[in-house]
Amino acid sequence: MHEVDQMAIDGGIPSLQLMEQAGNALFEAFVQNVEKTEKIVIVCGGGNNGGDGYVLSRLLYAADYDVFIFPLETTKLSLETRMNRESCVVAGVPFIDIFEEATVLVDCVFGTGLDRDIQGTYKDVIEQMNASEKRIIAVDIPSGVDSATGKVLGVAVQAHETYTLQTGKIGLYIYPGRLHAGNVHILDIGIPEMYIQSIHPKTHLIAKKEMVDFLPDRFMHSNKADYGKVLCVGGSIHMSGAITMASLSALRSGAGMMTCAVPESVREVIATNVFESMIIPLSDVAGIIAPKAVDELQAQLDPYSVILVGCGIGRSEAVVDMVKMLLDSKKPLIIDADGLWAFRQIQDHYTDREHVILTPHPKEFADIMNITTKEVIDDFLYWGKKFMEKFPKATLVLKSETTLIFHKDEVWINTYGNNGLAKGGSGDVLAGCITGLYAQNEDAAKAAVLGVFLHAYAGDRVKKRKSVFSLLPTDVLKEIQQVLRKLEEHR
Numbered sequence: 001m002h003e004v005d006q007m008a009i010d011g012g013i014p015s016l017q018l019m020e021q022a023g024n025a026l027f028e029a030f031v032q033n034v035e036k037t038e039k040i041v042i043v044c045g046g047g048n049n050g051g052d053g054y055v056l057s058r059l060l061y062a063a064d065y066d067v068f069i070f071p072l073e074t075t076k077l078s079l080e081t082r083m084n085r086e087s088c089v090v091a092g093v094p095f096i097d098i099f100e101e102a103t104v105l106v107d108c109v110f111g112t113g114l115d116r117d118i119q120g121t122y123k124d125v126i127e128q129m130n131a132s133e134k135r136i137i138a139v140d141i142p143s144g145v146d147s148a149t150g151k152v153l154g155v156a157v158q159a160h161e162t163y164t165l166q167t168g169k170i171g172l173y174i175y176p177g178r179l180h181a182g183n184v185h186i187l188d189i190g191i192p193e194m195y196i197q198s199i200h201p202k203t204h205l206i207a208k209k210e211m212v213d214f215l216p217d218r219f220m221h222s223n224k225a226d227y228g229k230v231l232c233v234g235g236s237i238h239m240s241g242a243i244t245m246a247s248l249s250a251l252r253s254g255a256g257m258m259t260c261a262v263p264e265s266v267r268e269v270i271a272t273n274v275f276e277s278m279i280i281p282l283s284d285v286a287g288i289i290a291p292k293a294v295d296e297l298q299a300q301l302d303p304y305s306v307i308l309v310g311c312g313i314g315r316s317e318a319v320v321d322m323v324k325m326l327l328d329s330k331k332p333l334i335i336d337a338d339g340l341w342a343f344r345q346i347q348d349h350y351t352d353r354e355h356v357i358l359t360p361h362p363k364e365f366a367d368i369m370n371i372t373t374k375e376v377i378d379d380f381l382y383w384g385k386k387f388m389e390k391f392p393k394a395t396l397v398l399k400s401e402t403t404l405i406f407h408k409d410e411v412w413i414n415t416y417g418n419n420g421l422a423k424g425g426s427g428d429v430l431a432g433c434i435t436g437l438y439a440q441n442e443d444a445a446k447a448a449v450l451g452v453f454l455h456a457y458a459g460d461r462v463k464k465r466k467s468v469f470s471l472l473p474t475d476v477l478k479e480i481q482q483v484l485r486k487l488e489e490h491r
C-alpha cells in the first residue's frame with residue numbers, strides 16, 4: 001500500500017490531502033457506527049497512522065463528539081502528522097494521557113510503517129488497551145501486526161473492528177494478524193483505481209467474483225476423456241472413507257473419468273460407494289498396500305492424466321515407495337495426508353519436480369520443513385516462501401483457517417470457510433476437489449485456488465443451514481455442485 005500511496009502522491013495528490021481524505025473516510029465510518037454518547041479516545045503515534053487519528057479527532061470534535069487525543073509520541077512526528085496535530089491544538093481538541101473513562105479506544109499508533117518489535121511505553125500502552133475490555137477500533141491495521149505478513153511484532157492491539165484504508169492489507173487476513181483485526185471494513189479514501197491496478201501485486205485475496213475466471217472450460221463437442229483420467233491412490237482397511245470422499249469430490253468437481261487404486265481389502269467400499277469409479281485392486285498386507293503393489297500399479301499407470309495419492313493410504317515403507325514411484329512418473333500429482341508423510345522422507349530428490357501440488361496442514365508442513373507447528377503458525381507466509389525456495393516448481397496449499405496457496409512467486413489468500421470444516425475428512429474432500437479441477441485444466445495454481453475456494457465457500461453455504469457442530473465433509477462434498485452452478489451462471 002505504501003507503493004500505491006507514493007504513486008498517488010507522485011501523481012499529484014499531496015500526502016497531506018491523502019491524510020485528510022483518509023480522516024474524512026474514517027469520520028464517515030464513525031458517524032455510521034459510533035454513537036455520539038460514547039467517549040472516544042484516539043491513541044496517536046508519530047507516523048502517518050497517528051496523523052489519520054489527528055484528522056479524525058478534529059472532524060469528530062467539530063461534529064460535537066466527545067473525543068480526546070492520547071498522544072503516544074510527542075517528539076518524532078512526521079511532517080503531515082505534526083501539521084495535523086497543530087490543527088487539533090488550534091481547533092481546541094482536548095489532549096489527555098489516560099483512557100480509563102473512555103468507552104471507545106481508537107488505535108492510531110502504528111500502521112503500515114511498523115518495521116520492528118514494539119517495546120517500552122508503546123508496548124505498555126498497547127497492553128493496557130488490550131486489558132481495558134473497551135471497544136477498540138483500529139485504523140488501517142491493528143498496531144503491532146505486520147501489514148505485509150500478519151506477524152505480530154512484539155505485541156499487537158486486539159481490535160474489535162479495523163477500518164482499513166483503500167485496500168485490505170495482507171496482514172489483516174493471515175494469522176495471527178487476522179485474530180487481532182476483528183471485523184474488517186475497507187474504506188475508500190479516493191486513491192484512483194489506476195494506481196492500485198498498476199502495481200500488479202503478487203499476493204491476492206481470493207474473491208468470489210473473480211473465481212469464474214478460474215473455471216475450466218467445458219466444450220460442446222467433448223467426451224469424458226477431455227476432462228481428465230484421474231487415478232486416486234490410497235485407502236487402507238482403517239481409512240476407506242478418505243479415498244471414497246476424495247474420488248467423489250473429484251468427480252463432483254468435473255473430472256471426466258475416475259479410477260481408484262486401493263488395497264484389495266478396500267475394493268468393496270469403492271465398488272459400493274463410488275459407482276462412477278473403476279477400480280485397480282492392489283496387493284495388501286494387513287489392510288495396507290503391500291510392497292509389490294508399487295510394481296503392480298506402475299505397470300498400469302500409462303492412461304492416467306492426473307494422480308492423487310495419500311488419502312487414507314496409511315504409513316509403511318511400501319507407501320514411501322509408492323509416492324516415490326508416482327513422483328518419478330513425472331505425471332501431474334497431488335499429494336495429501338500420509339502421502340505427505342512419505343514425501344517428507346524423500347523430498348530432497350524432488351526439489352525440481354514440476355506439476356505437483358502438496359496440500360499439508362500446519363503439522364504436516366512443519367514435519368516437511370523440519371520445524372515446529374508453532375513456528376509455522378507464527379509466520380505462514382515466511383515458511384511458505386521458504387518452501388517455494390526449495391521446491392520452486394511445486395504448488396503449495398498450506399491449509400489453516402486462512403489457507404494460503406503458493407505458486408512461483410505468487411500467493412493467494414483464502415478467507416472463506418468456517419470452523420465447521422475442522423473435521424476429519426475435510427482435507428480429503430479438498431484434495432479431491434483440487435484433483436478434479438487439475439484434471440480439466442493443466443494450470444496447477446488455478447486448480448488449487450479454485451479448489452480451496454469451492455471447498456470453503458461450500459462450507460459457508462452449508463453453515464447457513466446447519467450448525468457448525470454438525471457440518472460434515474460429505475455435506476460440503478454435496479454442496480460443491482451448488483457453488484459451481486452459481487459460478488457457471490456468471491460465466
Ligand SMILES: NC(=O)C1=CN([C@@H]2O[C@H](COP(=O)(O)OP(=O)(O)OC[C@H]3O[C@@H](n4cnc5c(N)ncnc54)[C@H](O)[C@@H]3O)[C@@H](O)[C@H]2O)[C@@H](O)CC1
Nearest residue numbers: 005018019047048049110111112113114115116117118140
Ligand atoms: N500519505 C500517505 O502515505 C498515507 C498514509 N496513510 C496512513 O499512514 C500509515 C503509514 O504511515 P507511516 O509510513 O508514517 O507509518 P506508521 O504510521 O506506521 O509509523 C511509522 C513510524 O513509526 C516508527 N516505527 C516503526 N516501528 C516502530 C516500533 N516498533 N517502535 C517505535 N517506532 C516505530 C517508524 O520509524 C516511523 O517513524 C498508514 O497505515 C495509514 O494509516 C493514510 O493517511 C493515507 C495516506
Ligand SMILES: [K+]
Nearest residue numbers: 107110141143
Ligand atoms: K493502527
